Amino acid sequence: MLVVVAPSSGGVLVTRTDDAGTALADPVELTDDEYAAFVADPAQAGVRWVWQDTAVSYPPLLRAGIRVERCHDLRLCRAILRGSTLTSGSALARAPLDALDGESPLHGPESAQTLFDVAPAASEVDPLAELRLQLDAVAGAAEPGRIRLLLAAESAGALAAAEMRHAGLPWSAERHEALLADLLGPRVPAGMRPRRLEELAREIRSALGAPMLNPDSPQEVLGALRAAGLVVSTTRSAELRRLEHPAIGPLLDYKKRARLLGANGWAWLDTWVVDGRFRADFLPGGVPSGRWAARGGGALQLPKQLRSAVVADPGWKLVVADAAQLEPRVLAALAGDTDMARAGRAGDLYEGIVATGAVPDRNSAKYAMLGAIYGATAGQGGRLLPRLARAFPRAIGLVEEAARSGERGEAVTTRLGRSSGVAGASWRAAQSAASDADASPNEERRARAQARERGRFSRNFVVQGTAAEWALCWLAELRRRLTALEPVAGRRPELVYFLHDEVLVHTPAPLAADVATAVREAAGAAGRLMFGGFPVDFPLDVAVVDDYGQA
DNA sequence: ATTAACGGCGCG
DNA sequence: AAAGCGCGCCGTTAAT
Structure with a gap:
């Protein structure tokens, strides 16, 4: 069941639709208070709320004490569908740019927002028509299940991002x-x-x-x-x-x-710590690869030096979890490289690679892997790459192929369907000018360097982007499991931080062990969602601590 | 006087 | 220790 939510002059217009976006009843206009009660009604459990922008629509509900299970963020999903090579034939991909394209309006301090503060110009968007365009694009894609999962995960991430800002990171x-x-x-x-x-x-x-x-x-x-x-x-x-x-x-x-x-x-x-909480804006999809960006206080660059200032409230704990060697494991699964996946089975992936005899020691394995993913040509990584390529031809072949596509100016696409975009006009012009008979050696050298640069970007994009998808699925699964835990004295565990392959949950102490279990189960579920039955492990390091510095 | 780019460094 | 990818933010410096 979908419910499309749109701002209207007197409040909010809500429309129930089926899963294809066909209205099941006439739109109903609700006042702000009626709308809040409508969303909070237990009878709405399982509804997917469709709105233009989670960062605008969700915070007012959170301030009213209301959480939603699922949503469809039209702005984020459009960005994915517009760019994806899997939906390039859709009407949506060709539609003219409008208010839904581009960044979410920056949100200031929470108090500055009114209940139904909507971006100027965004009200021109017809959310029901947009939803249908998006669902059509998905339905027309090859393997629509993948991109459907990506849109759900991206939207769940948007909910988590708003909830993280609402909760704040406990800061001493x-x-x-x-x-x-x-x-x-x-x-x-x-x-x-x-x-x-x-x-x-x-x-x-x-x-x-x-x-x-x-x-x-x-x-x-x-x-x-x-x-x-x-x-x-x-x-x-x-x-x-x-x-x-x-x-x-x-x-x-x-x-x-x-x-x-x-x-x-x-x-x-x-500037950033108010009432014992550090609140930043997290921007899902803020990076082309699908990683989150953040605005305010350098939220994704908190120095390790300072992590001991992140302290759980009295009677609470922090559950800190990070995925071990996420990107190489994602590469193994993406390429269907069973040998590399097996190397990660016992525990440390780099030790597993050493055990195959491909490289002499853990450091060599680590730098060779990172070199493969980033496109190193020099240094330890570059030197050891050929040995890695012989031992794991499928995994290394996948990133090499991505690099070649990028060098030709083509787009590359992640496991679930996020694409990098084709090369821009100036890049193409430089390439074709350099291939002219009368091109200067300088022009040729410059163009080759640009092509290699684009190759490294593309090589990294498929791995970083697919890892970001795994992390989104992990986050979405974790969020669901946390909601299902029985509250303690009315208080629930809260996601408070997310850093590419790492999460922090602030939880009442009695629930800490359950949270740790939920985090591990969510990682397993994310692997199955992304890669089906392919035998790849995503082990976590999990710590239950009083402050982040102890993790 | 204000804005944009640069050098540098924090995180993954 | 850096290399190869992706970011945001600071103080300084150059440009307007």
Whole structure:
């Protein structure tokens, strides 16, 4: 059962449809209050709510204490269907751009939103007509089950993203401040250098004989290092570490601490942590590969240094789970490479590869695998790639084939049907200009480099994108299982964080063991949804802890 | 004075 | 340690 929800002048217009999007009754206009009661009605269990944008429509329901099981996010699903090679013949793929294309309107603080705040211009969209276009596109696809699963998983992800923002990541400002005081010194006003940084700056200046040096300026630092007789091309820490000079130690120390101050210092704490919660916007489908993006506070780049500030409430626990070697396992399954899948059976996939005799040690296995997925040509990864290709021709053949497609300017497609898009006009123009008889060597070299770059992108896209699909299925399955757990004193476990192949659940302590079980079961279910009976394992590392730093 | 690009670094 | 992919955000610097 589908219920299509659309904003109207007086409230909300709801229309029941069958699974093909055919209306079963006339639309009904409800006031905001009637709508809330309608959605919350237990009789609606199992309904899939169809709306333009989960990020707009769901938060008001959450604030009213209402959760929904399933939805169909028209904006996210259109983006997938428009680009997918599996639905390229559909009417939807050819439809003109409108208000439903592009990013969701950015949402500000929760309090700034009214109950049925709808994006300007988005009201021009007829959601029922759009739903039918989308369902037609799915029905016309080869193996429609795959893309249907992708749309369901993407939409479930949108629900989870809104719920995560609503719950917030439990954050101890006290612990964070203690860490800052320890590493930087007492708090200082914005724009000033804390004591520890000031001391290090003095050391650097004196070691380089540059009394006015601003250590935050790469330009000035580079100049001062060169003036001191060092041969350097950048001020990247990795390059500085190879140098021998009294200024290098304090400079590296300064950069590390300055980074903490700039990215996650007192200003960050003041801006992003409110009432013991860090709330960011998570954007499902924010990356072309289907990975999530995030806005606000660098939510997907929380430094490990700071994770001990993520603390469960009293009487609660954090269940932290991450999928081990997700991308290589996904590649094995995607390619139907039973040998590689078998290498991951016993546990650590890289050790399993060593056991086949293909490479000498775990590090070699790891870097060769990552090299295959990223397209390394040099370094350890590049050197060992041929041995990996001999041992696992199907897996390596799949990424090589994706790279060749990308180099020809074609789109590549993930397991469930997300596509990378064909090359743009300027890329094509550069390629064809370079193949002209009178092309300059420079043009040819540049075009070849661009083609290889596109090859690496495409090679990575199929693996990263399929891994993102596995993670979405995992998240969706976990969300369902968490809802099914019996609450403790009316409180339920909450998904509070998701990081590509890792989830955090904040749970009443008595449910922690059940949550850990649910996380593992969800991983197994995700593997079966994505790859059917193909014998590939997706083992997790799961920890039940009081703070994220303990995981 | 404001905006855009760059260098750098955090995460997977 | 970096290499090869994907991101967001900071302070500085160049451009407008």
